Amino acid sequence: MDLKRVDDLYRDKVILDHCRNPRNFVFLSNADFVCDAINSFCGDEIHIQIKADQSHKITNVGYQSEGCAINQATGSLISEYINGLKINEVVEFTSYFSDIMQSRLDSDFSDKSMTDLGDLQILYRVKEFPIRIKCVLLSIEALKSGLYSYK
Amino acid sequence: MLNVENIREDFPILTREVHGKPLVYLDNAATTQKPIQVIDSLVEYYKNYNSNVHRGVHLLSVEATDQFELAREKIASFINAKNSELIIWTRNASESLNLVAYMWGRKNIHDGDEILVTALEHHSNLIPWQELAKEKGASLKIIPIDGDGSLDLEAYKEMLTPKTKLVSMIHVSNAIGTINPVENMIKMAHDVGAKFLLDGAQSVPHMPIDVQDLNCDFLVFSGHKMMGPTGIGVLYAKKDLLDDMDPLYTGGEMVLEVTYENATWAPLPMKFEAGTPNIADAIALGVAVDYLTKIGMDSIHDYEKSITEYALKKFPVLEEKGVVLFGPKDPNLRGAIFSFHTPSIHPHDLGTIMDYMGIALRTGHHCAMPLVKSLGVPATARASLYAYNTYQEVDILIDGLVEAIEYFENGS
Numbered sequence: 001m002d003l004k005r006v007d008d009l010y011r012d013k014v015i016l017d018h019c020r021n022p023r024n025f026v027f028l029s030n031a032d033f034v035c036d037a038i039n040s041f042c043g044d045e046i047h048i049q050i051k052a053d054q055s056h057k058i059t060n061v062g063y064q065s066e067g068c069a070i071n072q073a074t075g076s077l078i079s080e081y082i083n084g085l086k087i088n089e090v091v092e093f094t095s096y097f098s099d100i101m102q103s104r105l106d107s108d109f110s111d112k113s114m115t116d117l118g119d120l121q122i123l124y125r126v127k128e129f130p131i132r133i134k135c136v137l138l139s140i141e142a143l144k145s146g147l148y149s150y151k
Numbered sequence: 152m153l154n155v156e157n158i159r160e161d162f163p164i165l166t167r168e169v170h171g172k173p174l175v176y177l178d179n180a181a182t183t184q185k186p187i188q189v190i191d192s193l194v195e196y197y198k199n200y201n202s203n204v205h206r207g208v209h210l211l212s213v214e215a216t217d218q219f220e221l222a223r224e225k226i227a228s229f230i231n232a233k234n235s236e237l238i239i240w241t242r243n244a245s246e247s248l249n250l251v252a253y254m255w256g257r258k259n260i261h262d263g264d265e266i267l268v269t270a271l272e273h274h275s276n277l278i279p280w281q282e283l284a285k286e287k288g289a290s291l292k293i294i295p296i297d298g299d300g301s302l303d304l305e306a307y308k309e310m311l312t313p314k315t316k317l318v319s320m321i322h323v324s325n326a327i328g329t330i331n332p333v334e335n336m337i338k339m340a341h342d343v344g345a346k347f348l349l350d351g352a353q354s355v356p357h358m359p360i361d362v363q364d365l366n367c368d369f370l371v372f373s374g375h376k377m378m379g380p381t382g383i384g385v386l387y388a389k390k391d392l393l394d395d396m397d398p399l400y401t402g403g404e405m406v407l408e409v410t411y412e413n414a415t416w417a418p419l420p421m422k423f424e425a426g427t428p429n430i431a432d433a434i435a436l437g438v439a440v441d442y443l444t445k446i447g448m449d450s451i452h453d454y455e456k457s458i459t460e461y462a463l464k465k466f467p468v469l470e471e472k473g474v475v476l477f478g479p480k481d482p483n484l485r486g487a488i489f490s491f492h493t494p495s496i497h498p499h500d501l502g503t504i505m506d507y508m509g510i511a512l513r514t515g516h517h518c519a520m521p522l523v524k525s526l527g528v529p530a531t532a533r534a535s536l537y538a539y540n541t542y543q544e545v546d547i548l549i550d551g552l553v554e555a556i557e558y559f560e561n562g563s
Binding site: 003005006009010040041042043044045066067068069070071129131132135 | 170497498499500503504507508514515516520523529530554555558559
C-alpha cells in the first residue's frame, strides 16, 4: 500500500528526530511555573516546567509528555524554542502560533515581526491532517494556562 | 447465513473512497452506516407527510401519527416488550440512562443504599450513578473484571446484598467487546430485591434481545448504532416502574388536563415525551428495525460470531509484532469489537496511517476512561464490525496493521 501521503508527517527528519531524542526531557523541580494540559478525548498529556530570571527571561525548560508522535515532537520543539525568550515573547508566540494552526485561511508562518520559528515551522504540515491539529495545540494550551498563572 | 454482498448494496456510503482507497468502515461501535431504506424514509417523511403528531385532524397529521406510533410498535415487537406504551423515545441511550437516574433513582435510592455497575461501563452508565450516589449518600460499587476482561461473577455474588437497590450494566462492552452473562446476573439481582438496568447500546443492534425472557427492569439503546439515524434512542421499562416515575420534562404533548394552577400527566408513553418529538428519526428507526428483522437478528449474531472467530485466528500475525488484544479470546464470549495496543506506535499515529489506507478505526479511551487506564495503556485502537463488513475487510485490516507497524518501526 502507498503510504507516501503520510510521509510528510512521519518521514520528516526533524519530527522523527524530536520524537526519538526529545530535548529537555527532564523534570525541573525548581521551576518558577508549570504548564500542564491533558486532552480528555484521547488521554494525551504534556507537562512543561519553566525557570525564569528577574528580567522575565526563560533560563531553563523541562518537559515530559505521554501520547502520540506529533504531541511528543511538538513538546520537544517548543521546549527548545522558548528557552531564552522573554515571557512576553512566549505569550505573543502562543497566540500567533495557535491562530495560524487553527485558521481555515491560507495564513502561514511568514509574519516577519515574529522571532524566526525555526524548526517549529515544520508543524505547519500537520494542517494537512486536520484531526491532528489538536495534538500540536496541546503544548500551546499548556503554555497558555501556565503563563496565565505566572502573571 | 446472511448474504453480505446483498446487504452492502443497500449502503451507498460503502462505495465511496477515502484518500483514494475504498472505504473500510470499522467504527461501528461509534455509529453504524444507514441502508438506503432508512435514508429514503427520512426524505419521504419530509417530502410527503411532514406534520406534527397527535394534534391535527388533517390527513397529514394522521399519516405522521400512524407512522410514528407504528415505529414504536415495531420497536416493542423487536425487543418483545409487552406493548408499545413501554417504549419511550429519547435522544439516545445516554438520555435514557439519565432519565432513569433522575426520575427513578432520585425517588428510590436512599442514604446507605448500594448501586452496582461493572468495571466495563461506558461513561454514560457510570457518571449518572456517581452523581446520584453523591446526592443521596448511596454508594456506587464496581463489579471487577479478570485478566481477559470477563466479569468476576464470584465477586458479583458477594457484592449483592439487601442493600443493593440497582444493578446497572453494559451488555456488550463497547471498549473491549466482552459479552456479559446477563441472563443469570439479572436473576441474581432479583433474588436480593434489586432492579436491573441493561445497557443494550452494543447488544440490541447485534443479537436478538427479548426483554420478557431476560426479565430486565430497564433496557436502554441508541438508534444510530443499529442502522438508524442519530438523535433517536429508546428507554424500555416495566410498566409499574414507568408508572411510578414522574416526567423529567414537562410541557406540551405530555399532559392530560391543564389549569393555570395544575396539570395532570398523559398516560404512557407520552408522559415522558414533552414537546414535539423527533418524528422523522423515530419513523426511520422503525424502518431500520424492519431492515434488521428482515436479515434476522440470529443471522446477524451468527455472522458476527464467525467473522470474530476468523479475526481471532488471524490475530497471531499481529501478536508477532507485539500487538496485544484486549477482551476474551473465545468468540462466544465477545462481540466483533477488537481493541488493541500496539507498543511501537501510538494509537493516534496508527489511526492516521490507517485512515490513509481507507480504514476507519477509533482510537482513544472509547468513553471508558477508567477501564482503559486499568488495562495499563493510555489509549487503544479499536476495530468494530457489523453485518455489512466482510472477511476480506478483516484481511485488509490485518495486512494494514502489519504495514503500519513496519512503516513506523522502520522510519528514519
